[in-house]
Amino acid sequence: MLGSGALIVMDHTVNIVEAALRMSYFYMHESCGKCTPCREGTRWMYQILNDIQNGKGSSKQVEKLEDICDNMSFKCFCALGDAAVAPVASSIMHFRSDYDELIKNLESDEVSA
Amino acid sequence: MSEDINITINDQPVSVPKGTLVVEAAKKIGIEIPVFCYHEKLGPFGCCRMCLVEVEKMPKLTTACTQTVMPDMVVKTESPKVIKAQQGVLEFTLLNHPLDCPVCDKGGECPLQNNTFKYGPGDTRMEFDRANRDKATPLSPVITIDRERCIACQRCTRYSDIIEQESALVMLNRGFNNEVGTFNNEPYDTKYSGNVIDICPVGALTNTQFRFKARTWDLDNSATLCAHCGCNCNMTLGSRTNKFMRIETRPNDLVDDGWVCDKARFGYDFIESDHRIVEATNLVDGEYKVAKTLEIARQTAESLKKIVDEYGPESIGFIGSPFGTNEELYLYHKLFRFTLGTNNLDHKIYIDTPGLPVDHYDFLNVETANLVLLIGSDPAEELPILDLRIKKAITRKGVKLAILNDQKTELDKIADLSLMYDVGSDEIALAALANSLALELDIEMVEGETSDESLTGIAERRMKEMAELVRTAMKVCVVYNPASLTGNSIFMLKHLLGVINKIPTMECGAIPAAPFTNSLGAMDMGILPDYYPGGISSSDSGKVDQVWGDGSSLQSKGLSALEMIDKAESGELKALLVYRNNPVIDFPDRKRVESALKKLSLLVVHDMMKTETSVLATTVLPSNGPGYDEGTTTNIGGRVQYRKRGLNTKNSPDWKIISKMINSLSEKPIEYLTSFSVTEELSQTVPGYSEISKKSIKKEGKTREKIESANGVVPEIGKVESSGQGLKLRIAEQLFAKDKILDASSPLAHHFLPSTLCLHKKDALKLDLSNGDQAILAANGVEVKAIVEVSNRCNPGAVIVPRVSDDQGLLRLSRSCSVNWVEVKKPKVE
Amino acid sequence: MFVFTSEDENKIEKIIKKYPVKQSALLPLLTLVQRREGYISPEAMQAIGKKLDLSPGYVQSVMSFYTMYHTEPTGKYIILFCHNISCQLNGADNLFAYTGQKLGVSGGGTTEDKKFTLHKEECLAACCGAPMMRINDIFHENLTKEKIDQILDSLP
Incomplete structure (x- = not known):
């Protein structure tokens, strides 16, 4: 997974959603605000990831994240928008189970409640 | 000429010049590509991403507002990929846009509403609270900014950078926190600030005066012209139930390039001023008595005729206005030259002649x-x-x-x-x-x-x-x-x-480039002592007779406006009709003008506002003026355009009043049906105007033919008045001056300057004055107070005084339209 | 009132000469003021604008884009604390909280004695030494609580 231009190796102890959340914060901060998909999209993705990370997410939101990634990809003014998509999209693609785990906890909580 | 390039958009071929943007090429064949940030006068920018289109052989969607046409390009604006992108972009745009359309002034004419209606997703997937930002705060006394509604398209900030070139309105901060603002939160109050209201594609920048006044779809919009300076910018006057609501631009690239200044946009309160003259009055035994306008017009004409019969045509005069329409001025020319037989017509105090050698x-x-x-x-x-x-x-x-x-x-x-x-x-x-x-x-x-x-x-x-x-x-x-x-x-x-x-x-x-609405028209219509309409010299009797019929040429040499004042003072001029002019304030030496006007046995003032001159009149006639009048004006570029009526009035139009005066003295009355009947007549008689007609000027106006100036003689240099007391006075025009048009209650009042005099530092040193000092300008036994500005705005030996208000009384300091001298001194210490 | 010193004027002249257009000298000039004053006041923005024929609004527009230009007076030492991914994975959040507590400015800000300004910053390009912070111009890498104590305590 590529972060901000560096290769970062993480072991299995790292919560991948938390890492994606951290990186999406970085992109939200770095977005210059000029073009709409990047300015709005980076913030929205951060908001959703934040929900998921805090156990308030749903599987629908993960699908929505994927669609936001699609709506941003190659539609921004510069490559920062595309780069912002990378950690989110690839984390979902390769570590979907990490997301599901955070969501499942919530959904099973809801069932038991 | 650049070569044309053929491309295909949605299977339709189109040929456009090299360098054309795809969005413009599409417009040409009626294909709309939605935009927010793109504006044809601002050029490509590509930040809103609304105009994404698919171009064959290009891997990514591209923005049609930044992409220039390439040979054989195949563009699709309605493909599934494009539709998905448009919906995606609109979802982002709307993500944090407040849902206050019901109370938004932009409602009904909002590109964001319209684009969402046509291209947007049907619902929202936003699950979080929308961002809260400042609602409705003043960006200036005339513009309100709602930062929640802003979609950061940067049209306004680019306008400030590219068009007005002030970079006063800028994008502050970054990313999601960026916002439109000014340096240190100062008001955004340039001369052209109001245009950002028109170009804002959402309700973020709104006209403070118009806020919550009416729904845009309820407005009656009149395609009219600005009546302030000589540019004659095209504008739309919006009204509701015959009440003035707002001014907007009405782009005409040949005149205004799509912009109006703030005086045009915010300087029309005068049309509903309490100081308007709305009825005709006659001074009877020291009291003004109201009577029917057309009846007073008839009486006025008869009184003028009586004076002509008794004292000769040289005993009457007409001071017209560079603010009247061609039709009104043309009729006055006819009244005075042909019905009453005098060449005493003028509209200005400086010397100018019609026509150009180029x-x-x-x-x-x-x-x-x-x-x-x-x-x-x-x-x-x-x-x-x-x-x-x-x-x-x-x-x-x-x-x-x-x-x-x-x-x-x-x-x-x-x-x-x-x-x-x-x-x-x-x-x-x-x-x-x-x-x-x-x-x-x-x-x-x-x-x-x-x-x-x-x-x-x-x-x-x-x-x-x-x-x-x-x-x-x-x-x-x-x-x-x-x-x-x-x-x-x-x-x-x-x-x-x-x-x-x-x-x-x-x-x-x-x-x-005279700074008045219709200076050129006034000269073209012959409101000059020495020229008939179309630049025909009054001494050229052959030509005058040829155009106007035998016997139309007058023997007498006419008097200029200032000469008329002289003759009024000496008692030779008995009657004067002043049309939308205010000699008491706008001519040199107020005291003398007032005493001269008081000597007249008949002073008719035909004006739209009460003035210092109208209070001296023996007869006052109401003039409708901008907003209520209609007719053509000729801008400084020679373009004749139609100024449409914006509001209804029961009062007689000026042309009817003047025509009544002519007809009541004429054996062969001519009844005009509309102002265009006068336009039609003048197009036949005024050289240069033959192609001007209701039809020909309809869309973007039409330039009148060039008027030749008689020349050939190399002029001599006149005697220079090189000596005088003190400094040479130069009165400078000020756009936002407190006068009859912009008064204290004007939304532009924050632009008014205090009385200021600008000195060269050499003179300031001599006079021992420095920046901010109080000083006095003295001449003609009159003193005008002003604050000193040492700005080297002129060479040494002179003082520049901006004309900031009628009350300032600057013209009292001058005696003529030549060089006037004025003493600058320190105020006496009490 | 903000005025450029004669030393500034010399520097500015040299900076402007480096670029084909004056406008390009904007960031260096902002940096010059930031370094000398610790922050950039509206008066300084106006002075810079005058030097470069730019409107003060434009200067503020550029200035406000960058987080390393401060609009309020800062302390003698500006601590930029990286909290981006590499540093975060290596415990930057805790260390930042620790530093804030130690200085009495939890969450960042300027200490009462105007000695320190603590500020979270995105990647400062030293991931190899994460977690890290930058104090004025010096990078301090591989931070631990003890190391932070030692560094901050040693600053005069």
Whole structure:
């Protein structure tokens, strides 16, 4: 997974959603605000990831994240928008189970409640 | 000519010039590509991403507003990929946009609403609270900003950068936190700030005056013209139930390039002022008695006729207005010349003659010339939209700018060469430039010494530089303000134009840039003592008779406006009709003007507002004026356009009142049905106006044919009044002055300046005055208070005083339209 | 009132000469003021605008884009604390909280004695030494609580 231009190796102890959340914060901060998909999209993705990370997410939101990634990809003014998509999209693609785990906890909580 | 490129959009072929943007090419064949940030006057930017389209062989979607056409390009604007992208972008755009459409002033004319309606997703997937930002805070006294509604398209900030070139409105902060703002939260109050309201694609920037006044779809919109300066910008006057609501731009590239100044947008409160004259009154036994307007018109005509019969036609006069329409002025010309038989007609206090020895250039020529030569003109204060056009030409079209003026102006910053002559030395300065060129051309020169620096304050070497700029320019557009020239300098200016025109391979044209709505029309309609309409000299009786019929030529030489005041004072002039002019304030020496006017046995004032002159009148006639009147005006570029009525009135239109006066004295009355009936008549009689008709001027106006000026004689330099007490006075125009049009309650009142006098530091030193000091201007036994500004705005030996209000009474300090001297002194210490 | 010193004037002249257009000297000039004053006041923005023929609004627009230009007076030492991914994975959040507590400015800000300004910053390009912070111009890498104590305590 590529972060901000560096290769970062993480072991299995790292919560991948938390890492994606951290990186999406970085992109939200770095977005210059000029073009709409990047300015709005980076913030929205951060908001959703934040929900998921805090156990308030749903599987629908993960699908929505994927669609936001699609709506941003190659539609921004510069490559920062595309780069912002990378950690989110690839984390979902390769570590979907990490997301599901955070969501499942919530959904099973809801069932038991 | 650039070659055309063929492309296909949605299977439709289109051929457009190289360099055309895809979004414009699509427009050409009626295909709409939605945009927010793109604006044709601002050029490509590509930040809103609304205009994404698919181009065959390009891997990604591309923005149609930044993509220029390429040969054989195949564009799709409705493919599934594009539709998905449009919905995605709109979802992002709307993500944090508040849902206050029901109370938003932009509602009904909002590109965001419209694009969402056509291209948007049907619902929202936003699960979080929308961002909260400042709602409805003042960006300036006339503009309200709602930062929640802003979609950060940057149209307004780019406008401030590219068009008005002030960079006053900017994008602050970054990312999601970016917002439109100004330096240190100062008000955004440039001369052209209001245009951002029109170009804002959402309800973020709104007209403070118009907020919550009416729904846009309930407005009656009238396609009219601005009636302030000589640009005659096209605008839309919106009203509801016959109440004035707002002014918007109505783009006409040949005139305003899509913009209006703030005086146009926010300076129309006067049309609902309490000071309007709405009924005709007669002074009977010291009291004004109201009567029917047309009845008073008839009585007025008969009274004038009686005076003519008793004292001769030289005993009456007409002071018209550079603010009236062509039709009104034309009818007054007929009334006074033919019905009453006098040449005593004028509309101004400076000397000017109709016609040019070179082409009469329109606004577009400013952009297509190689050099703009600006003489005695300060467009930013006098003709703001010309100022924008010049800025555009210089900074974006590669045109050079040379300035010859007696004061520093904003445009000096971007000028290639700017020379400042001493106040009052304009004639010699113009002669010096003409001679510098004539010497090279080996043609007749103006006699006498012109090049000595002591005469004008400009070194011979510098003037030669200017001559060189002109000589090598190939196409020169001269913009001059006849009202700023002293004495007879206008003849020297026209001589200079003639000389420039003699340069081999030179294309030269001029724009006579007087700062009044219809100066050109007033001259064209013959409101001059020495010229009939269309620039026919009144001494050319053959031509006069040819146009107007045998016996139309009058023997008497007419009096100029100032001469009429002289004759009124001496008792020779018995009656004067003043039409929308205020000599008491706008002519030199108020005391004398007042006493002269009081001596008249008949003073008729036909005006739209109560003035210092109307209170002296024996008869007052109501004039409808802008907003209520209709007719044509001729802008400084010679373009004749139609000023449509914006509001209804029960009062008789001016043309009907004047026509009543003519008809009540005429054996063969002519009844006009509408103002266009007058237009039709004048198009047949006024040389240069033959192509002007209701139809021909409908869309974007039509330039009247060029009016030739009689010339050939090289003028002589007049005697220079080189001695006087104190400093030479130069009164400078101020766009936002507190007068009858903009009063204390105007939304533009924050622009009003205190009475200020600008000194060169040498004079300031001599007078022991410094910045911010109180000082007194004294002349004619009159004193005017002002605050000192040591700004080197003029050369030493003069003082520049901006005309900031009617109350300031500046004209009381002057005696004539030549050089006036004034003493600047410290106030007496009590 | 903000005025450029004669030393500034010399520097500015040299900076402007480096670029084909004056406008390009904006960031270096902002940096010059930031370094000398610790922050950029509206008066300084106006002075810079005058030097470069730019409107003060434009200067503020550029200035406000960058987080390393401060609009309020800062302390003698500006601590930029990286909290981006590499540093975060290596415990930057805790260390930042620790530093804030130690200085009495939890969450960042300027200490009462105006000695320190603590500020979270995105990647400072030293991931290899994460977690890290930058104090004025010096990078301090591989931070631990002890190391932070030692560094901050040693600053005069």
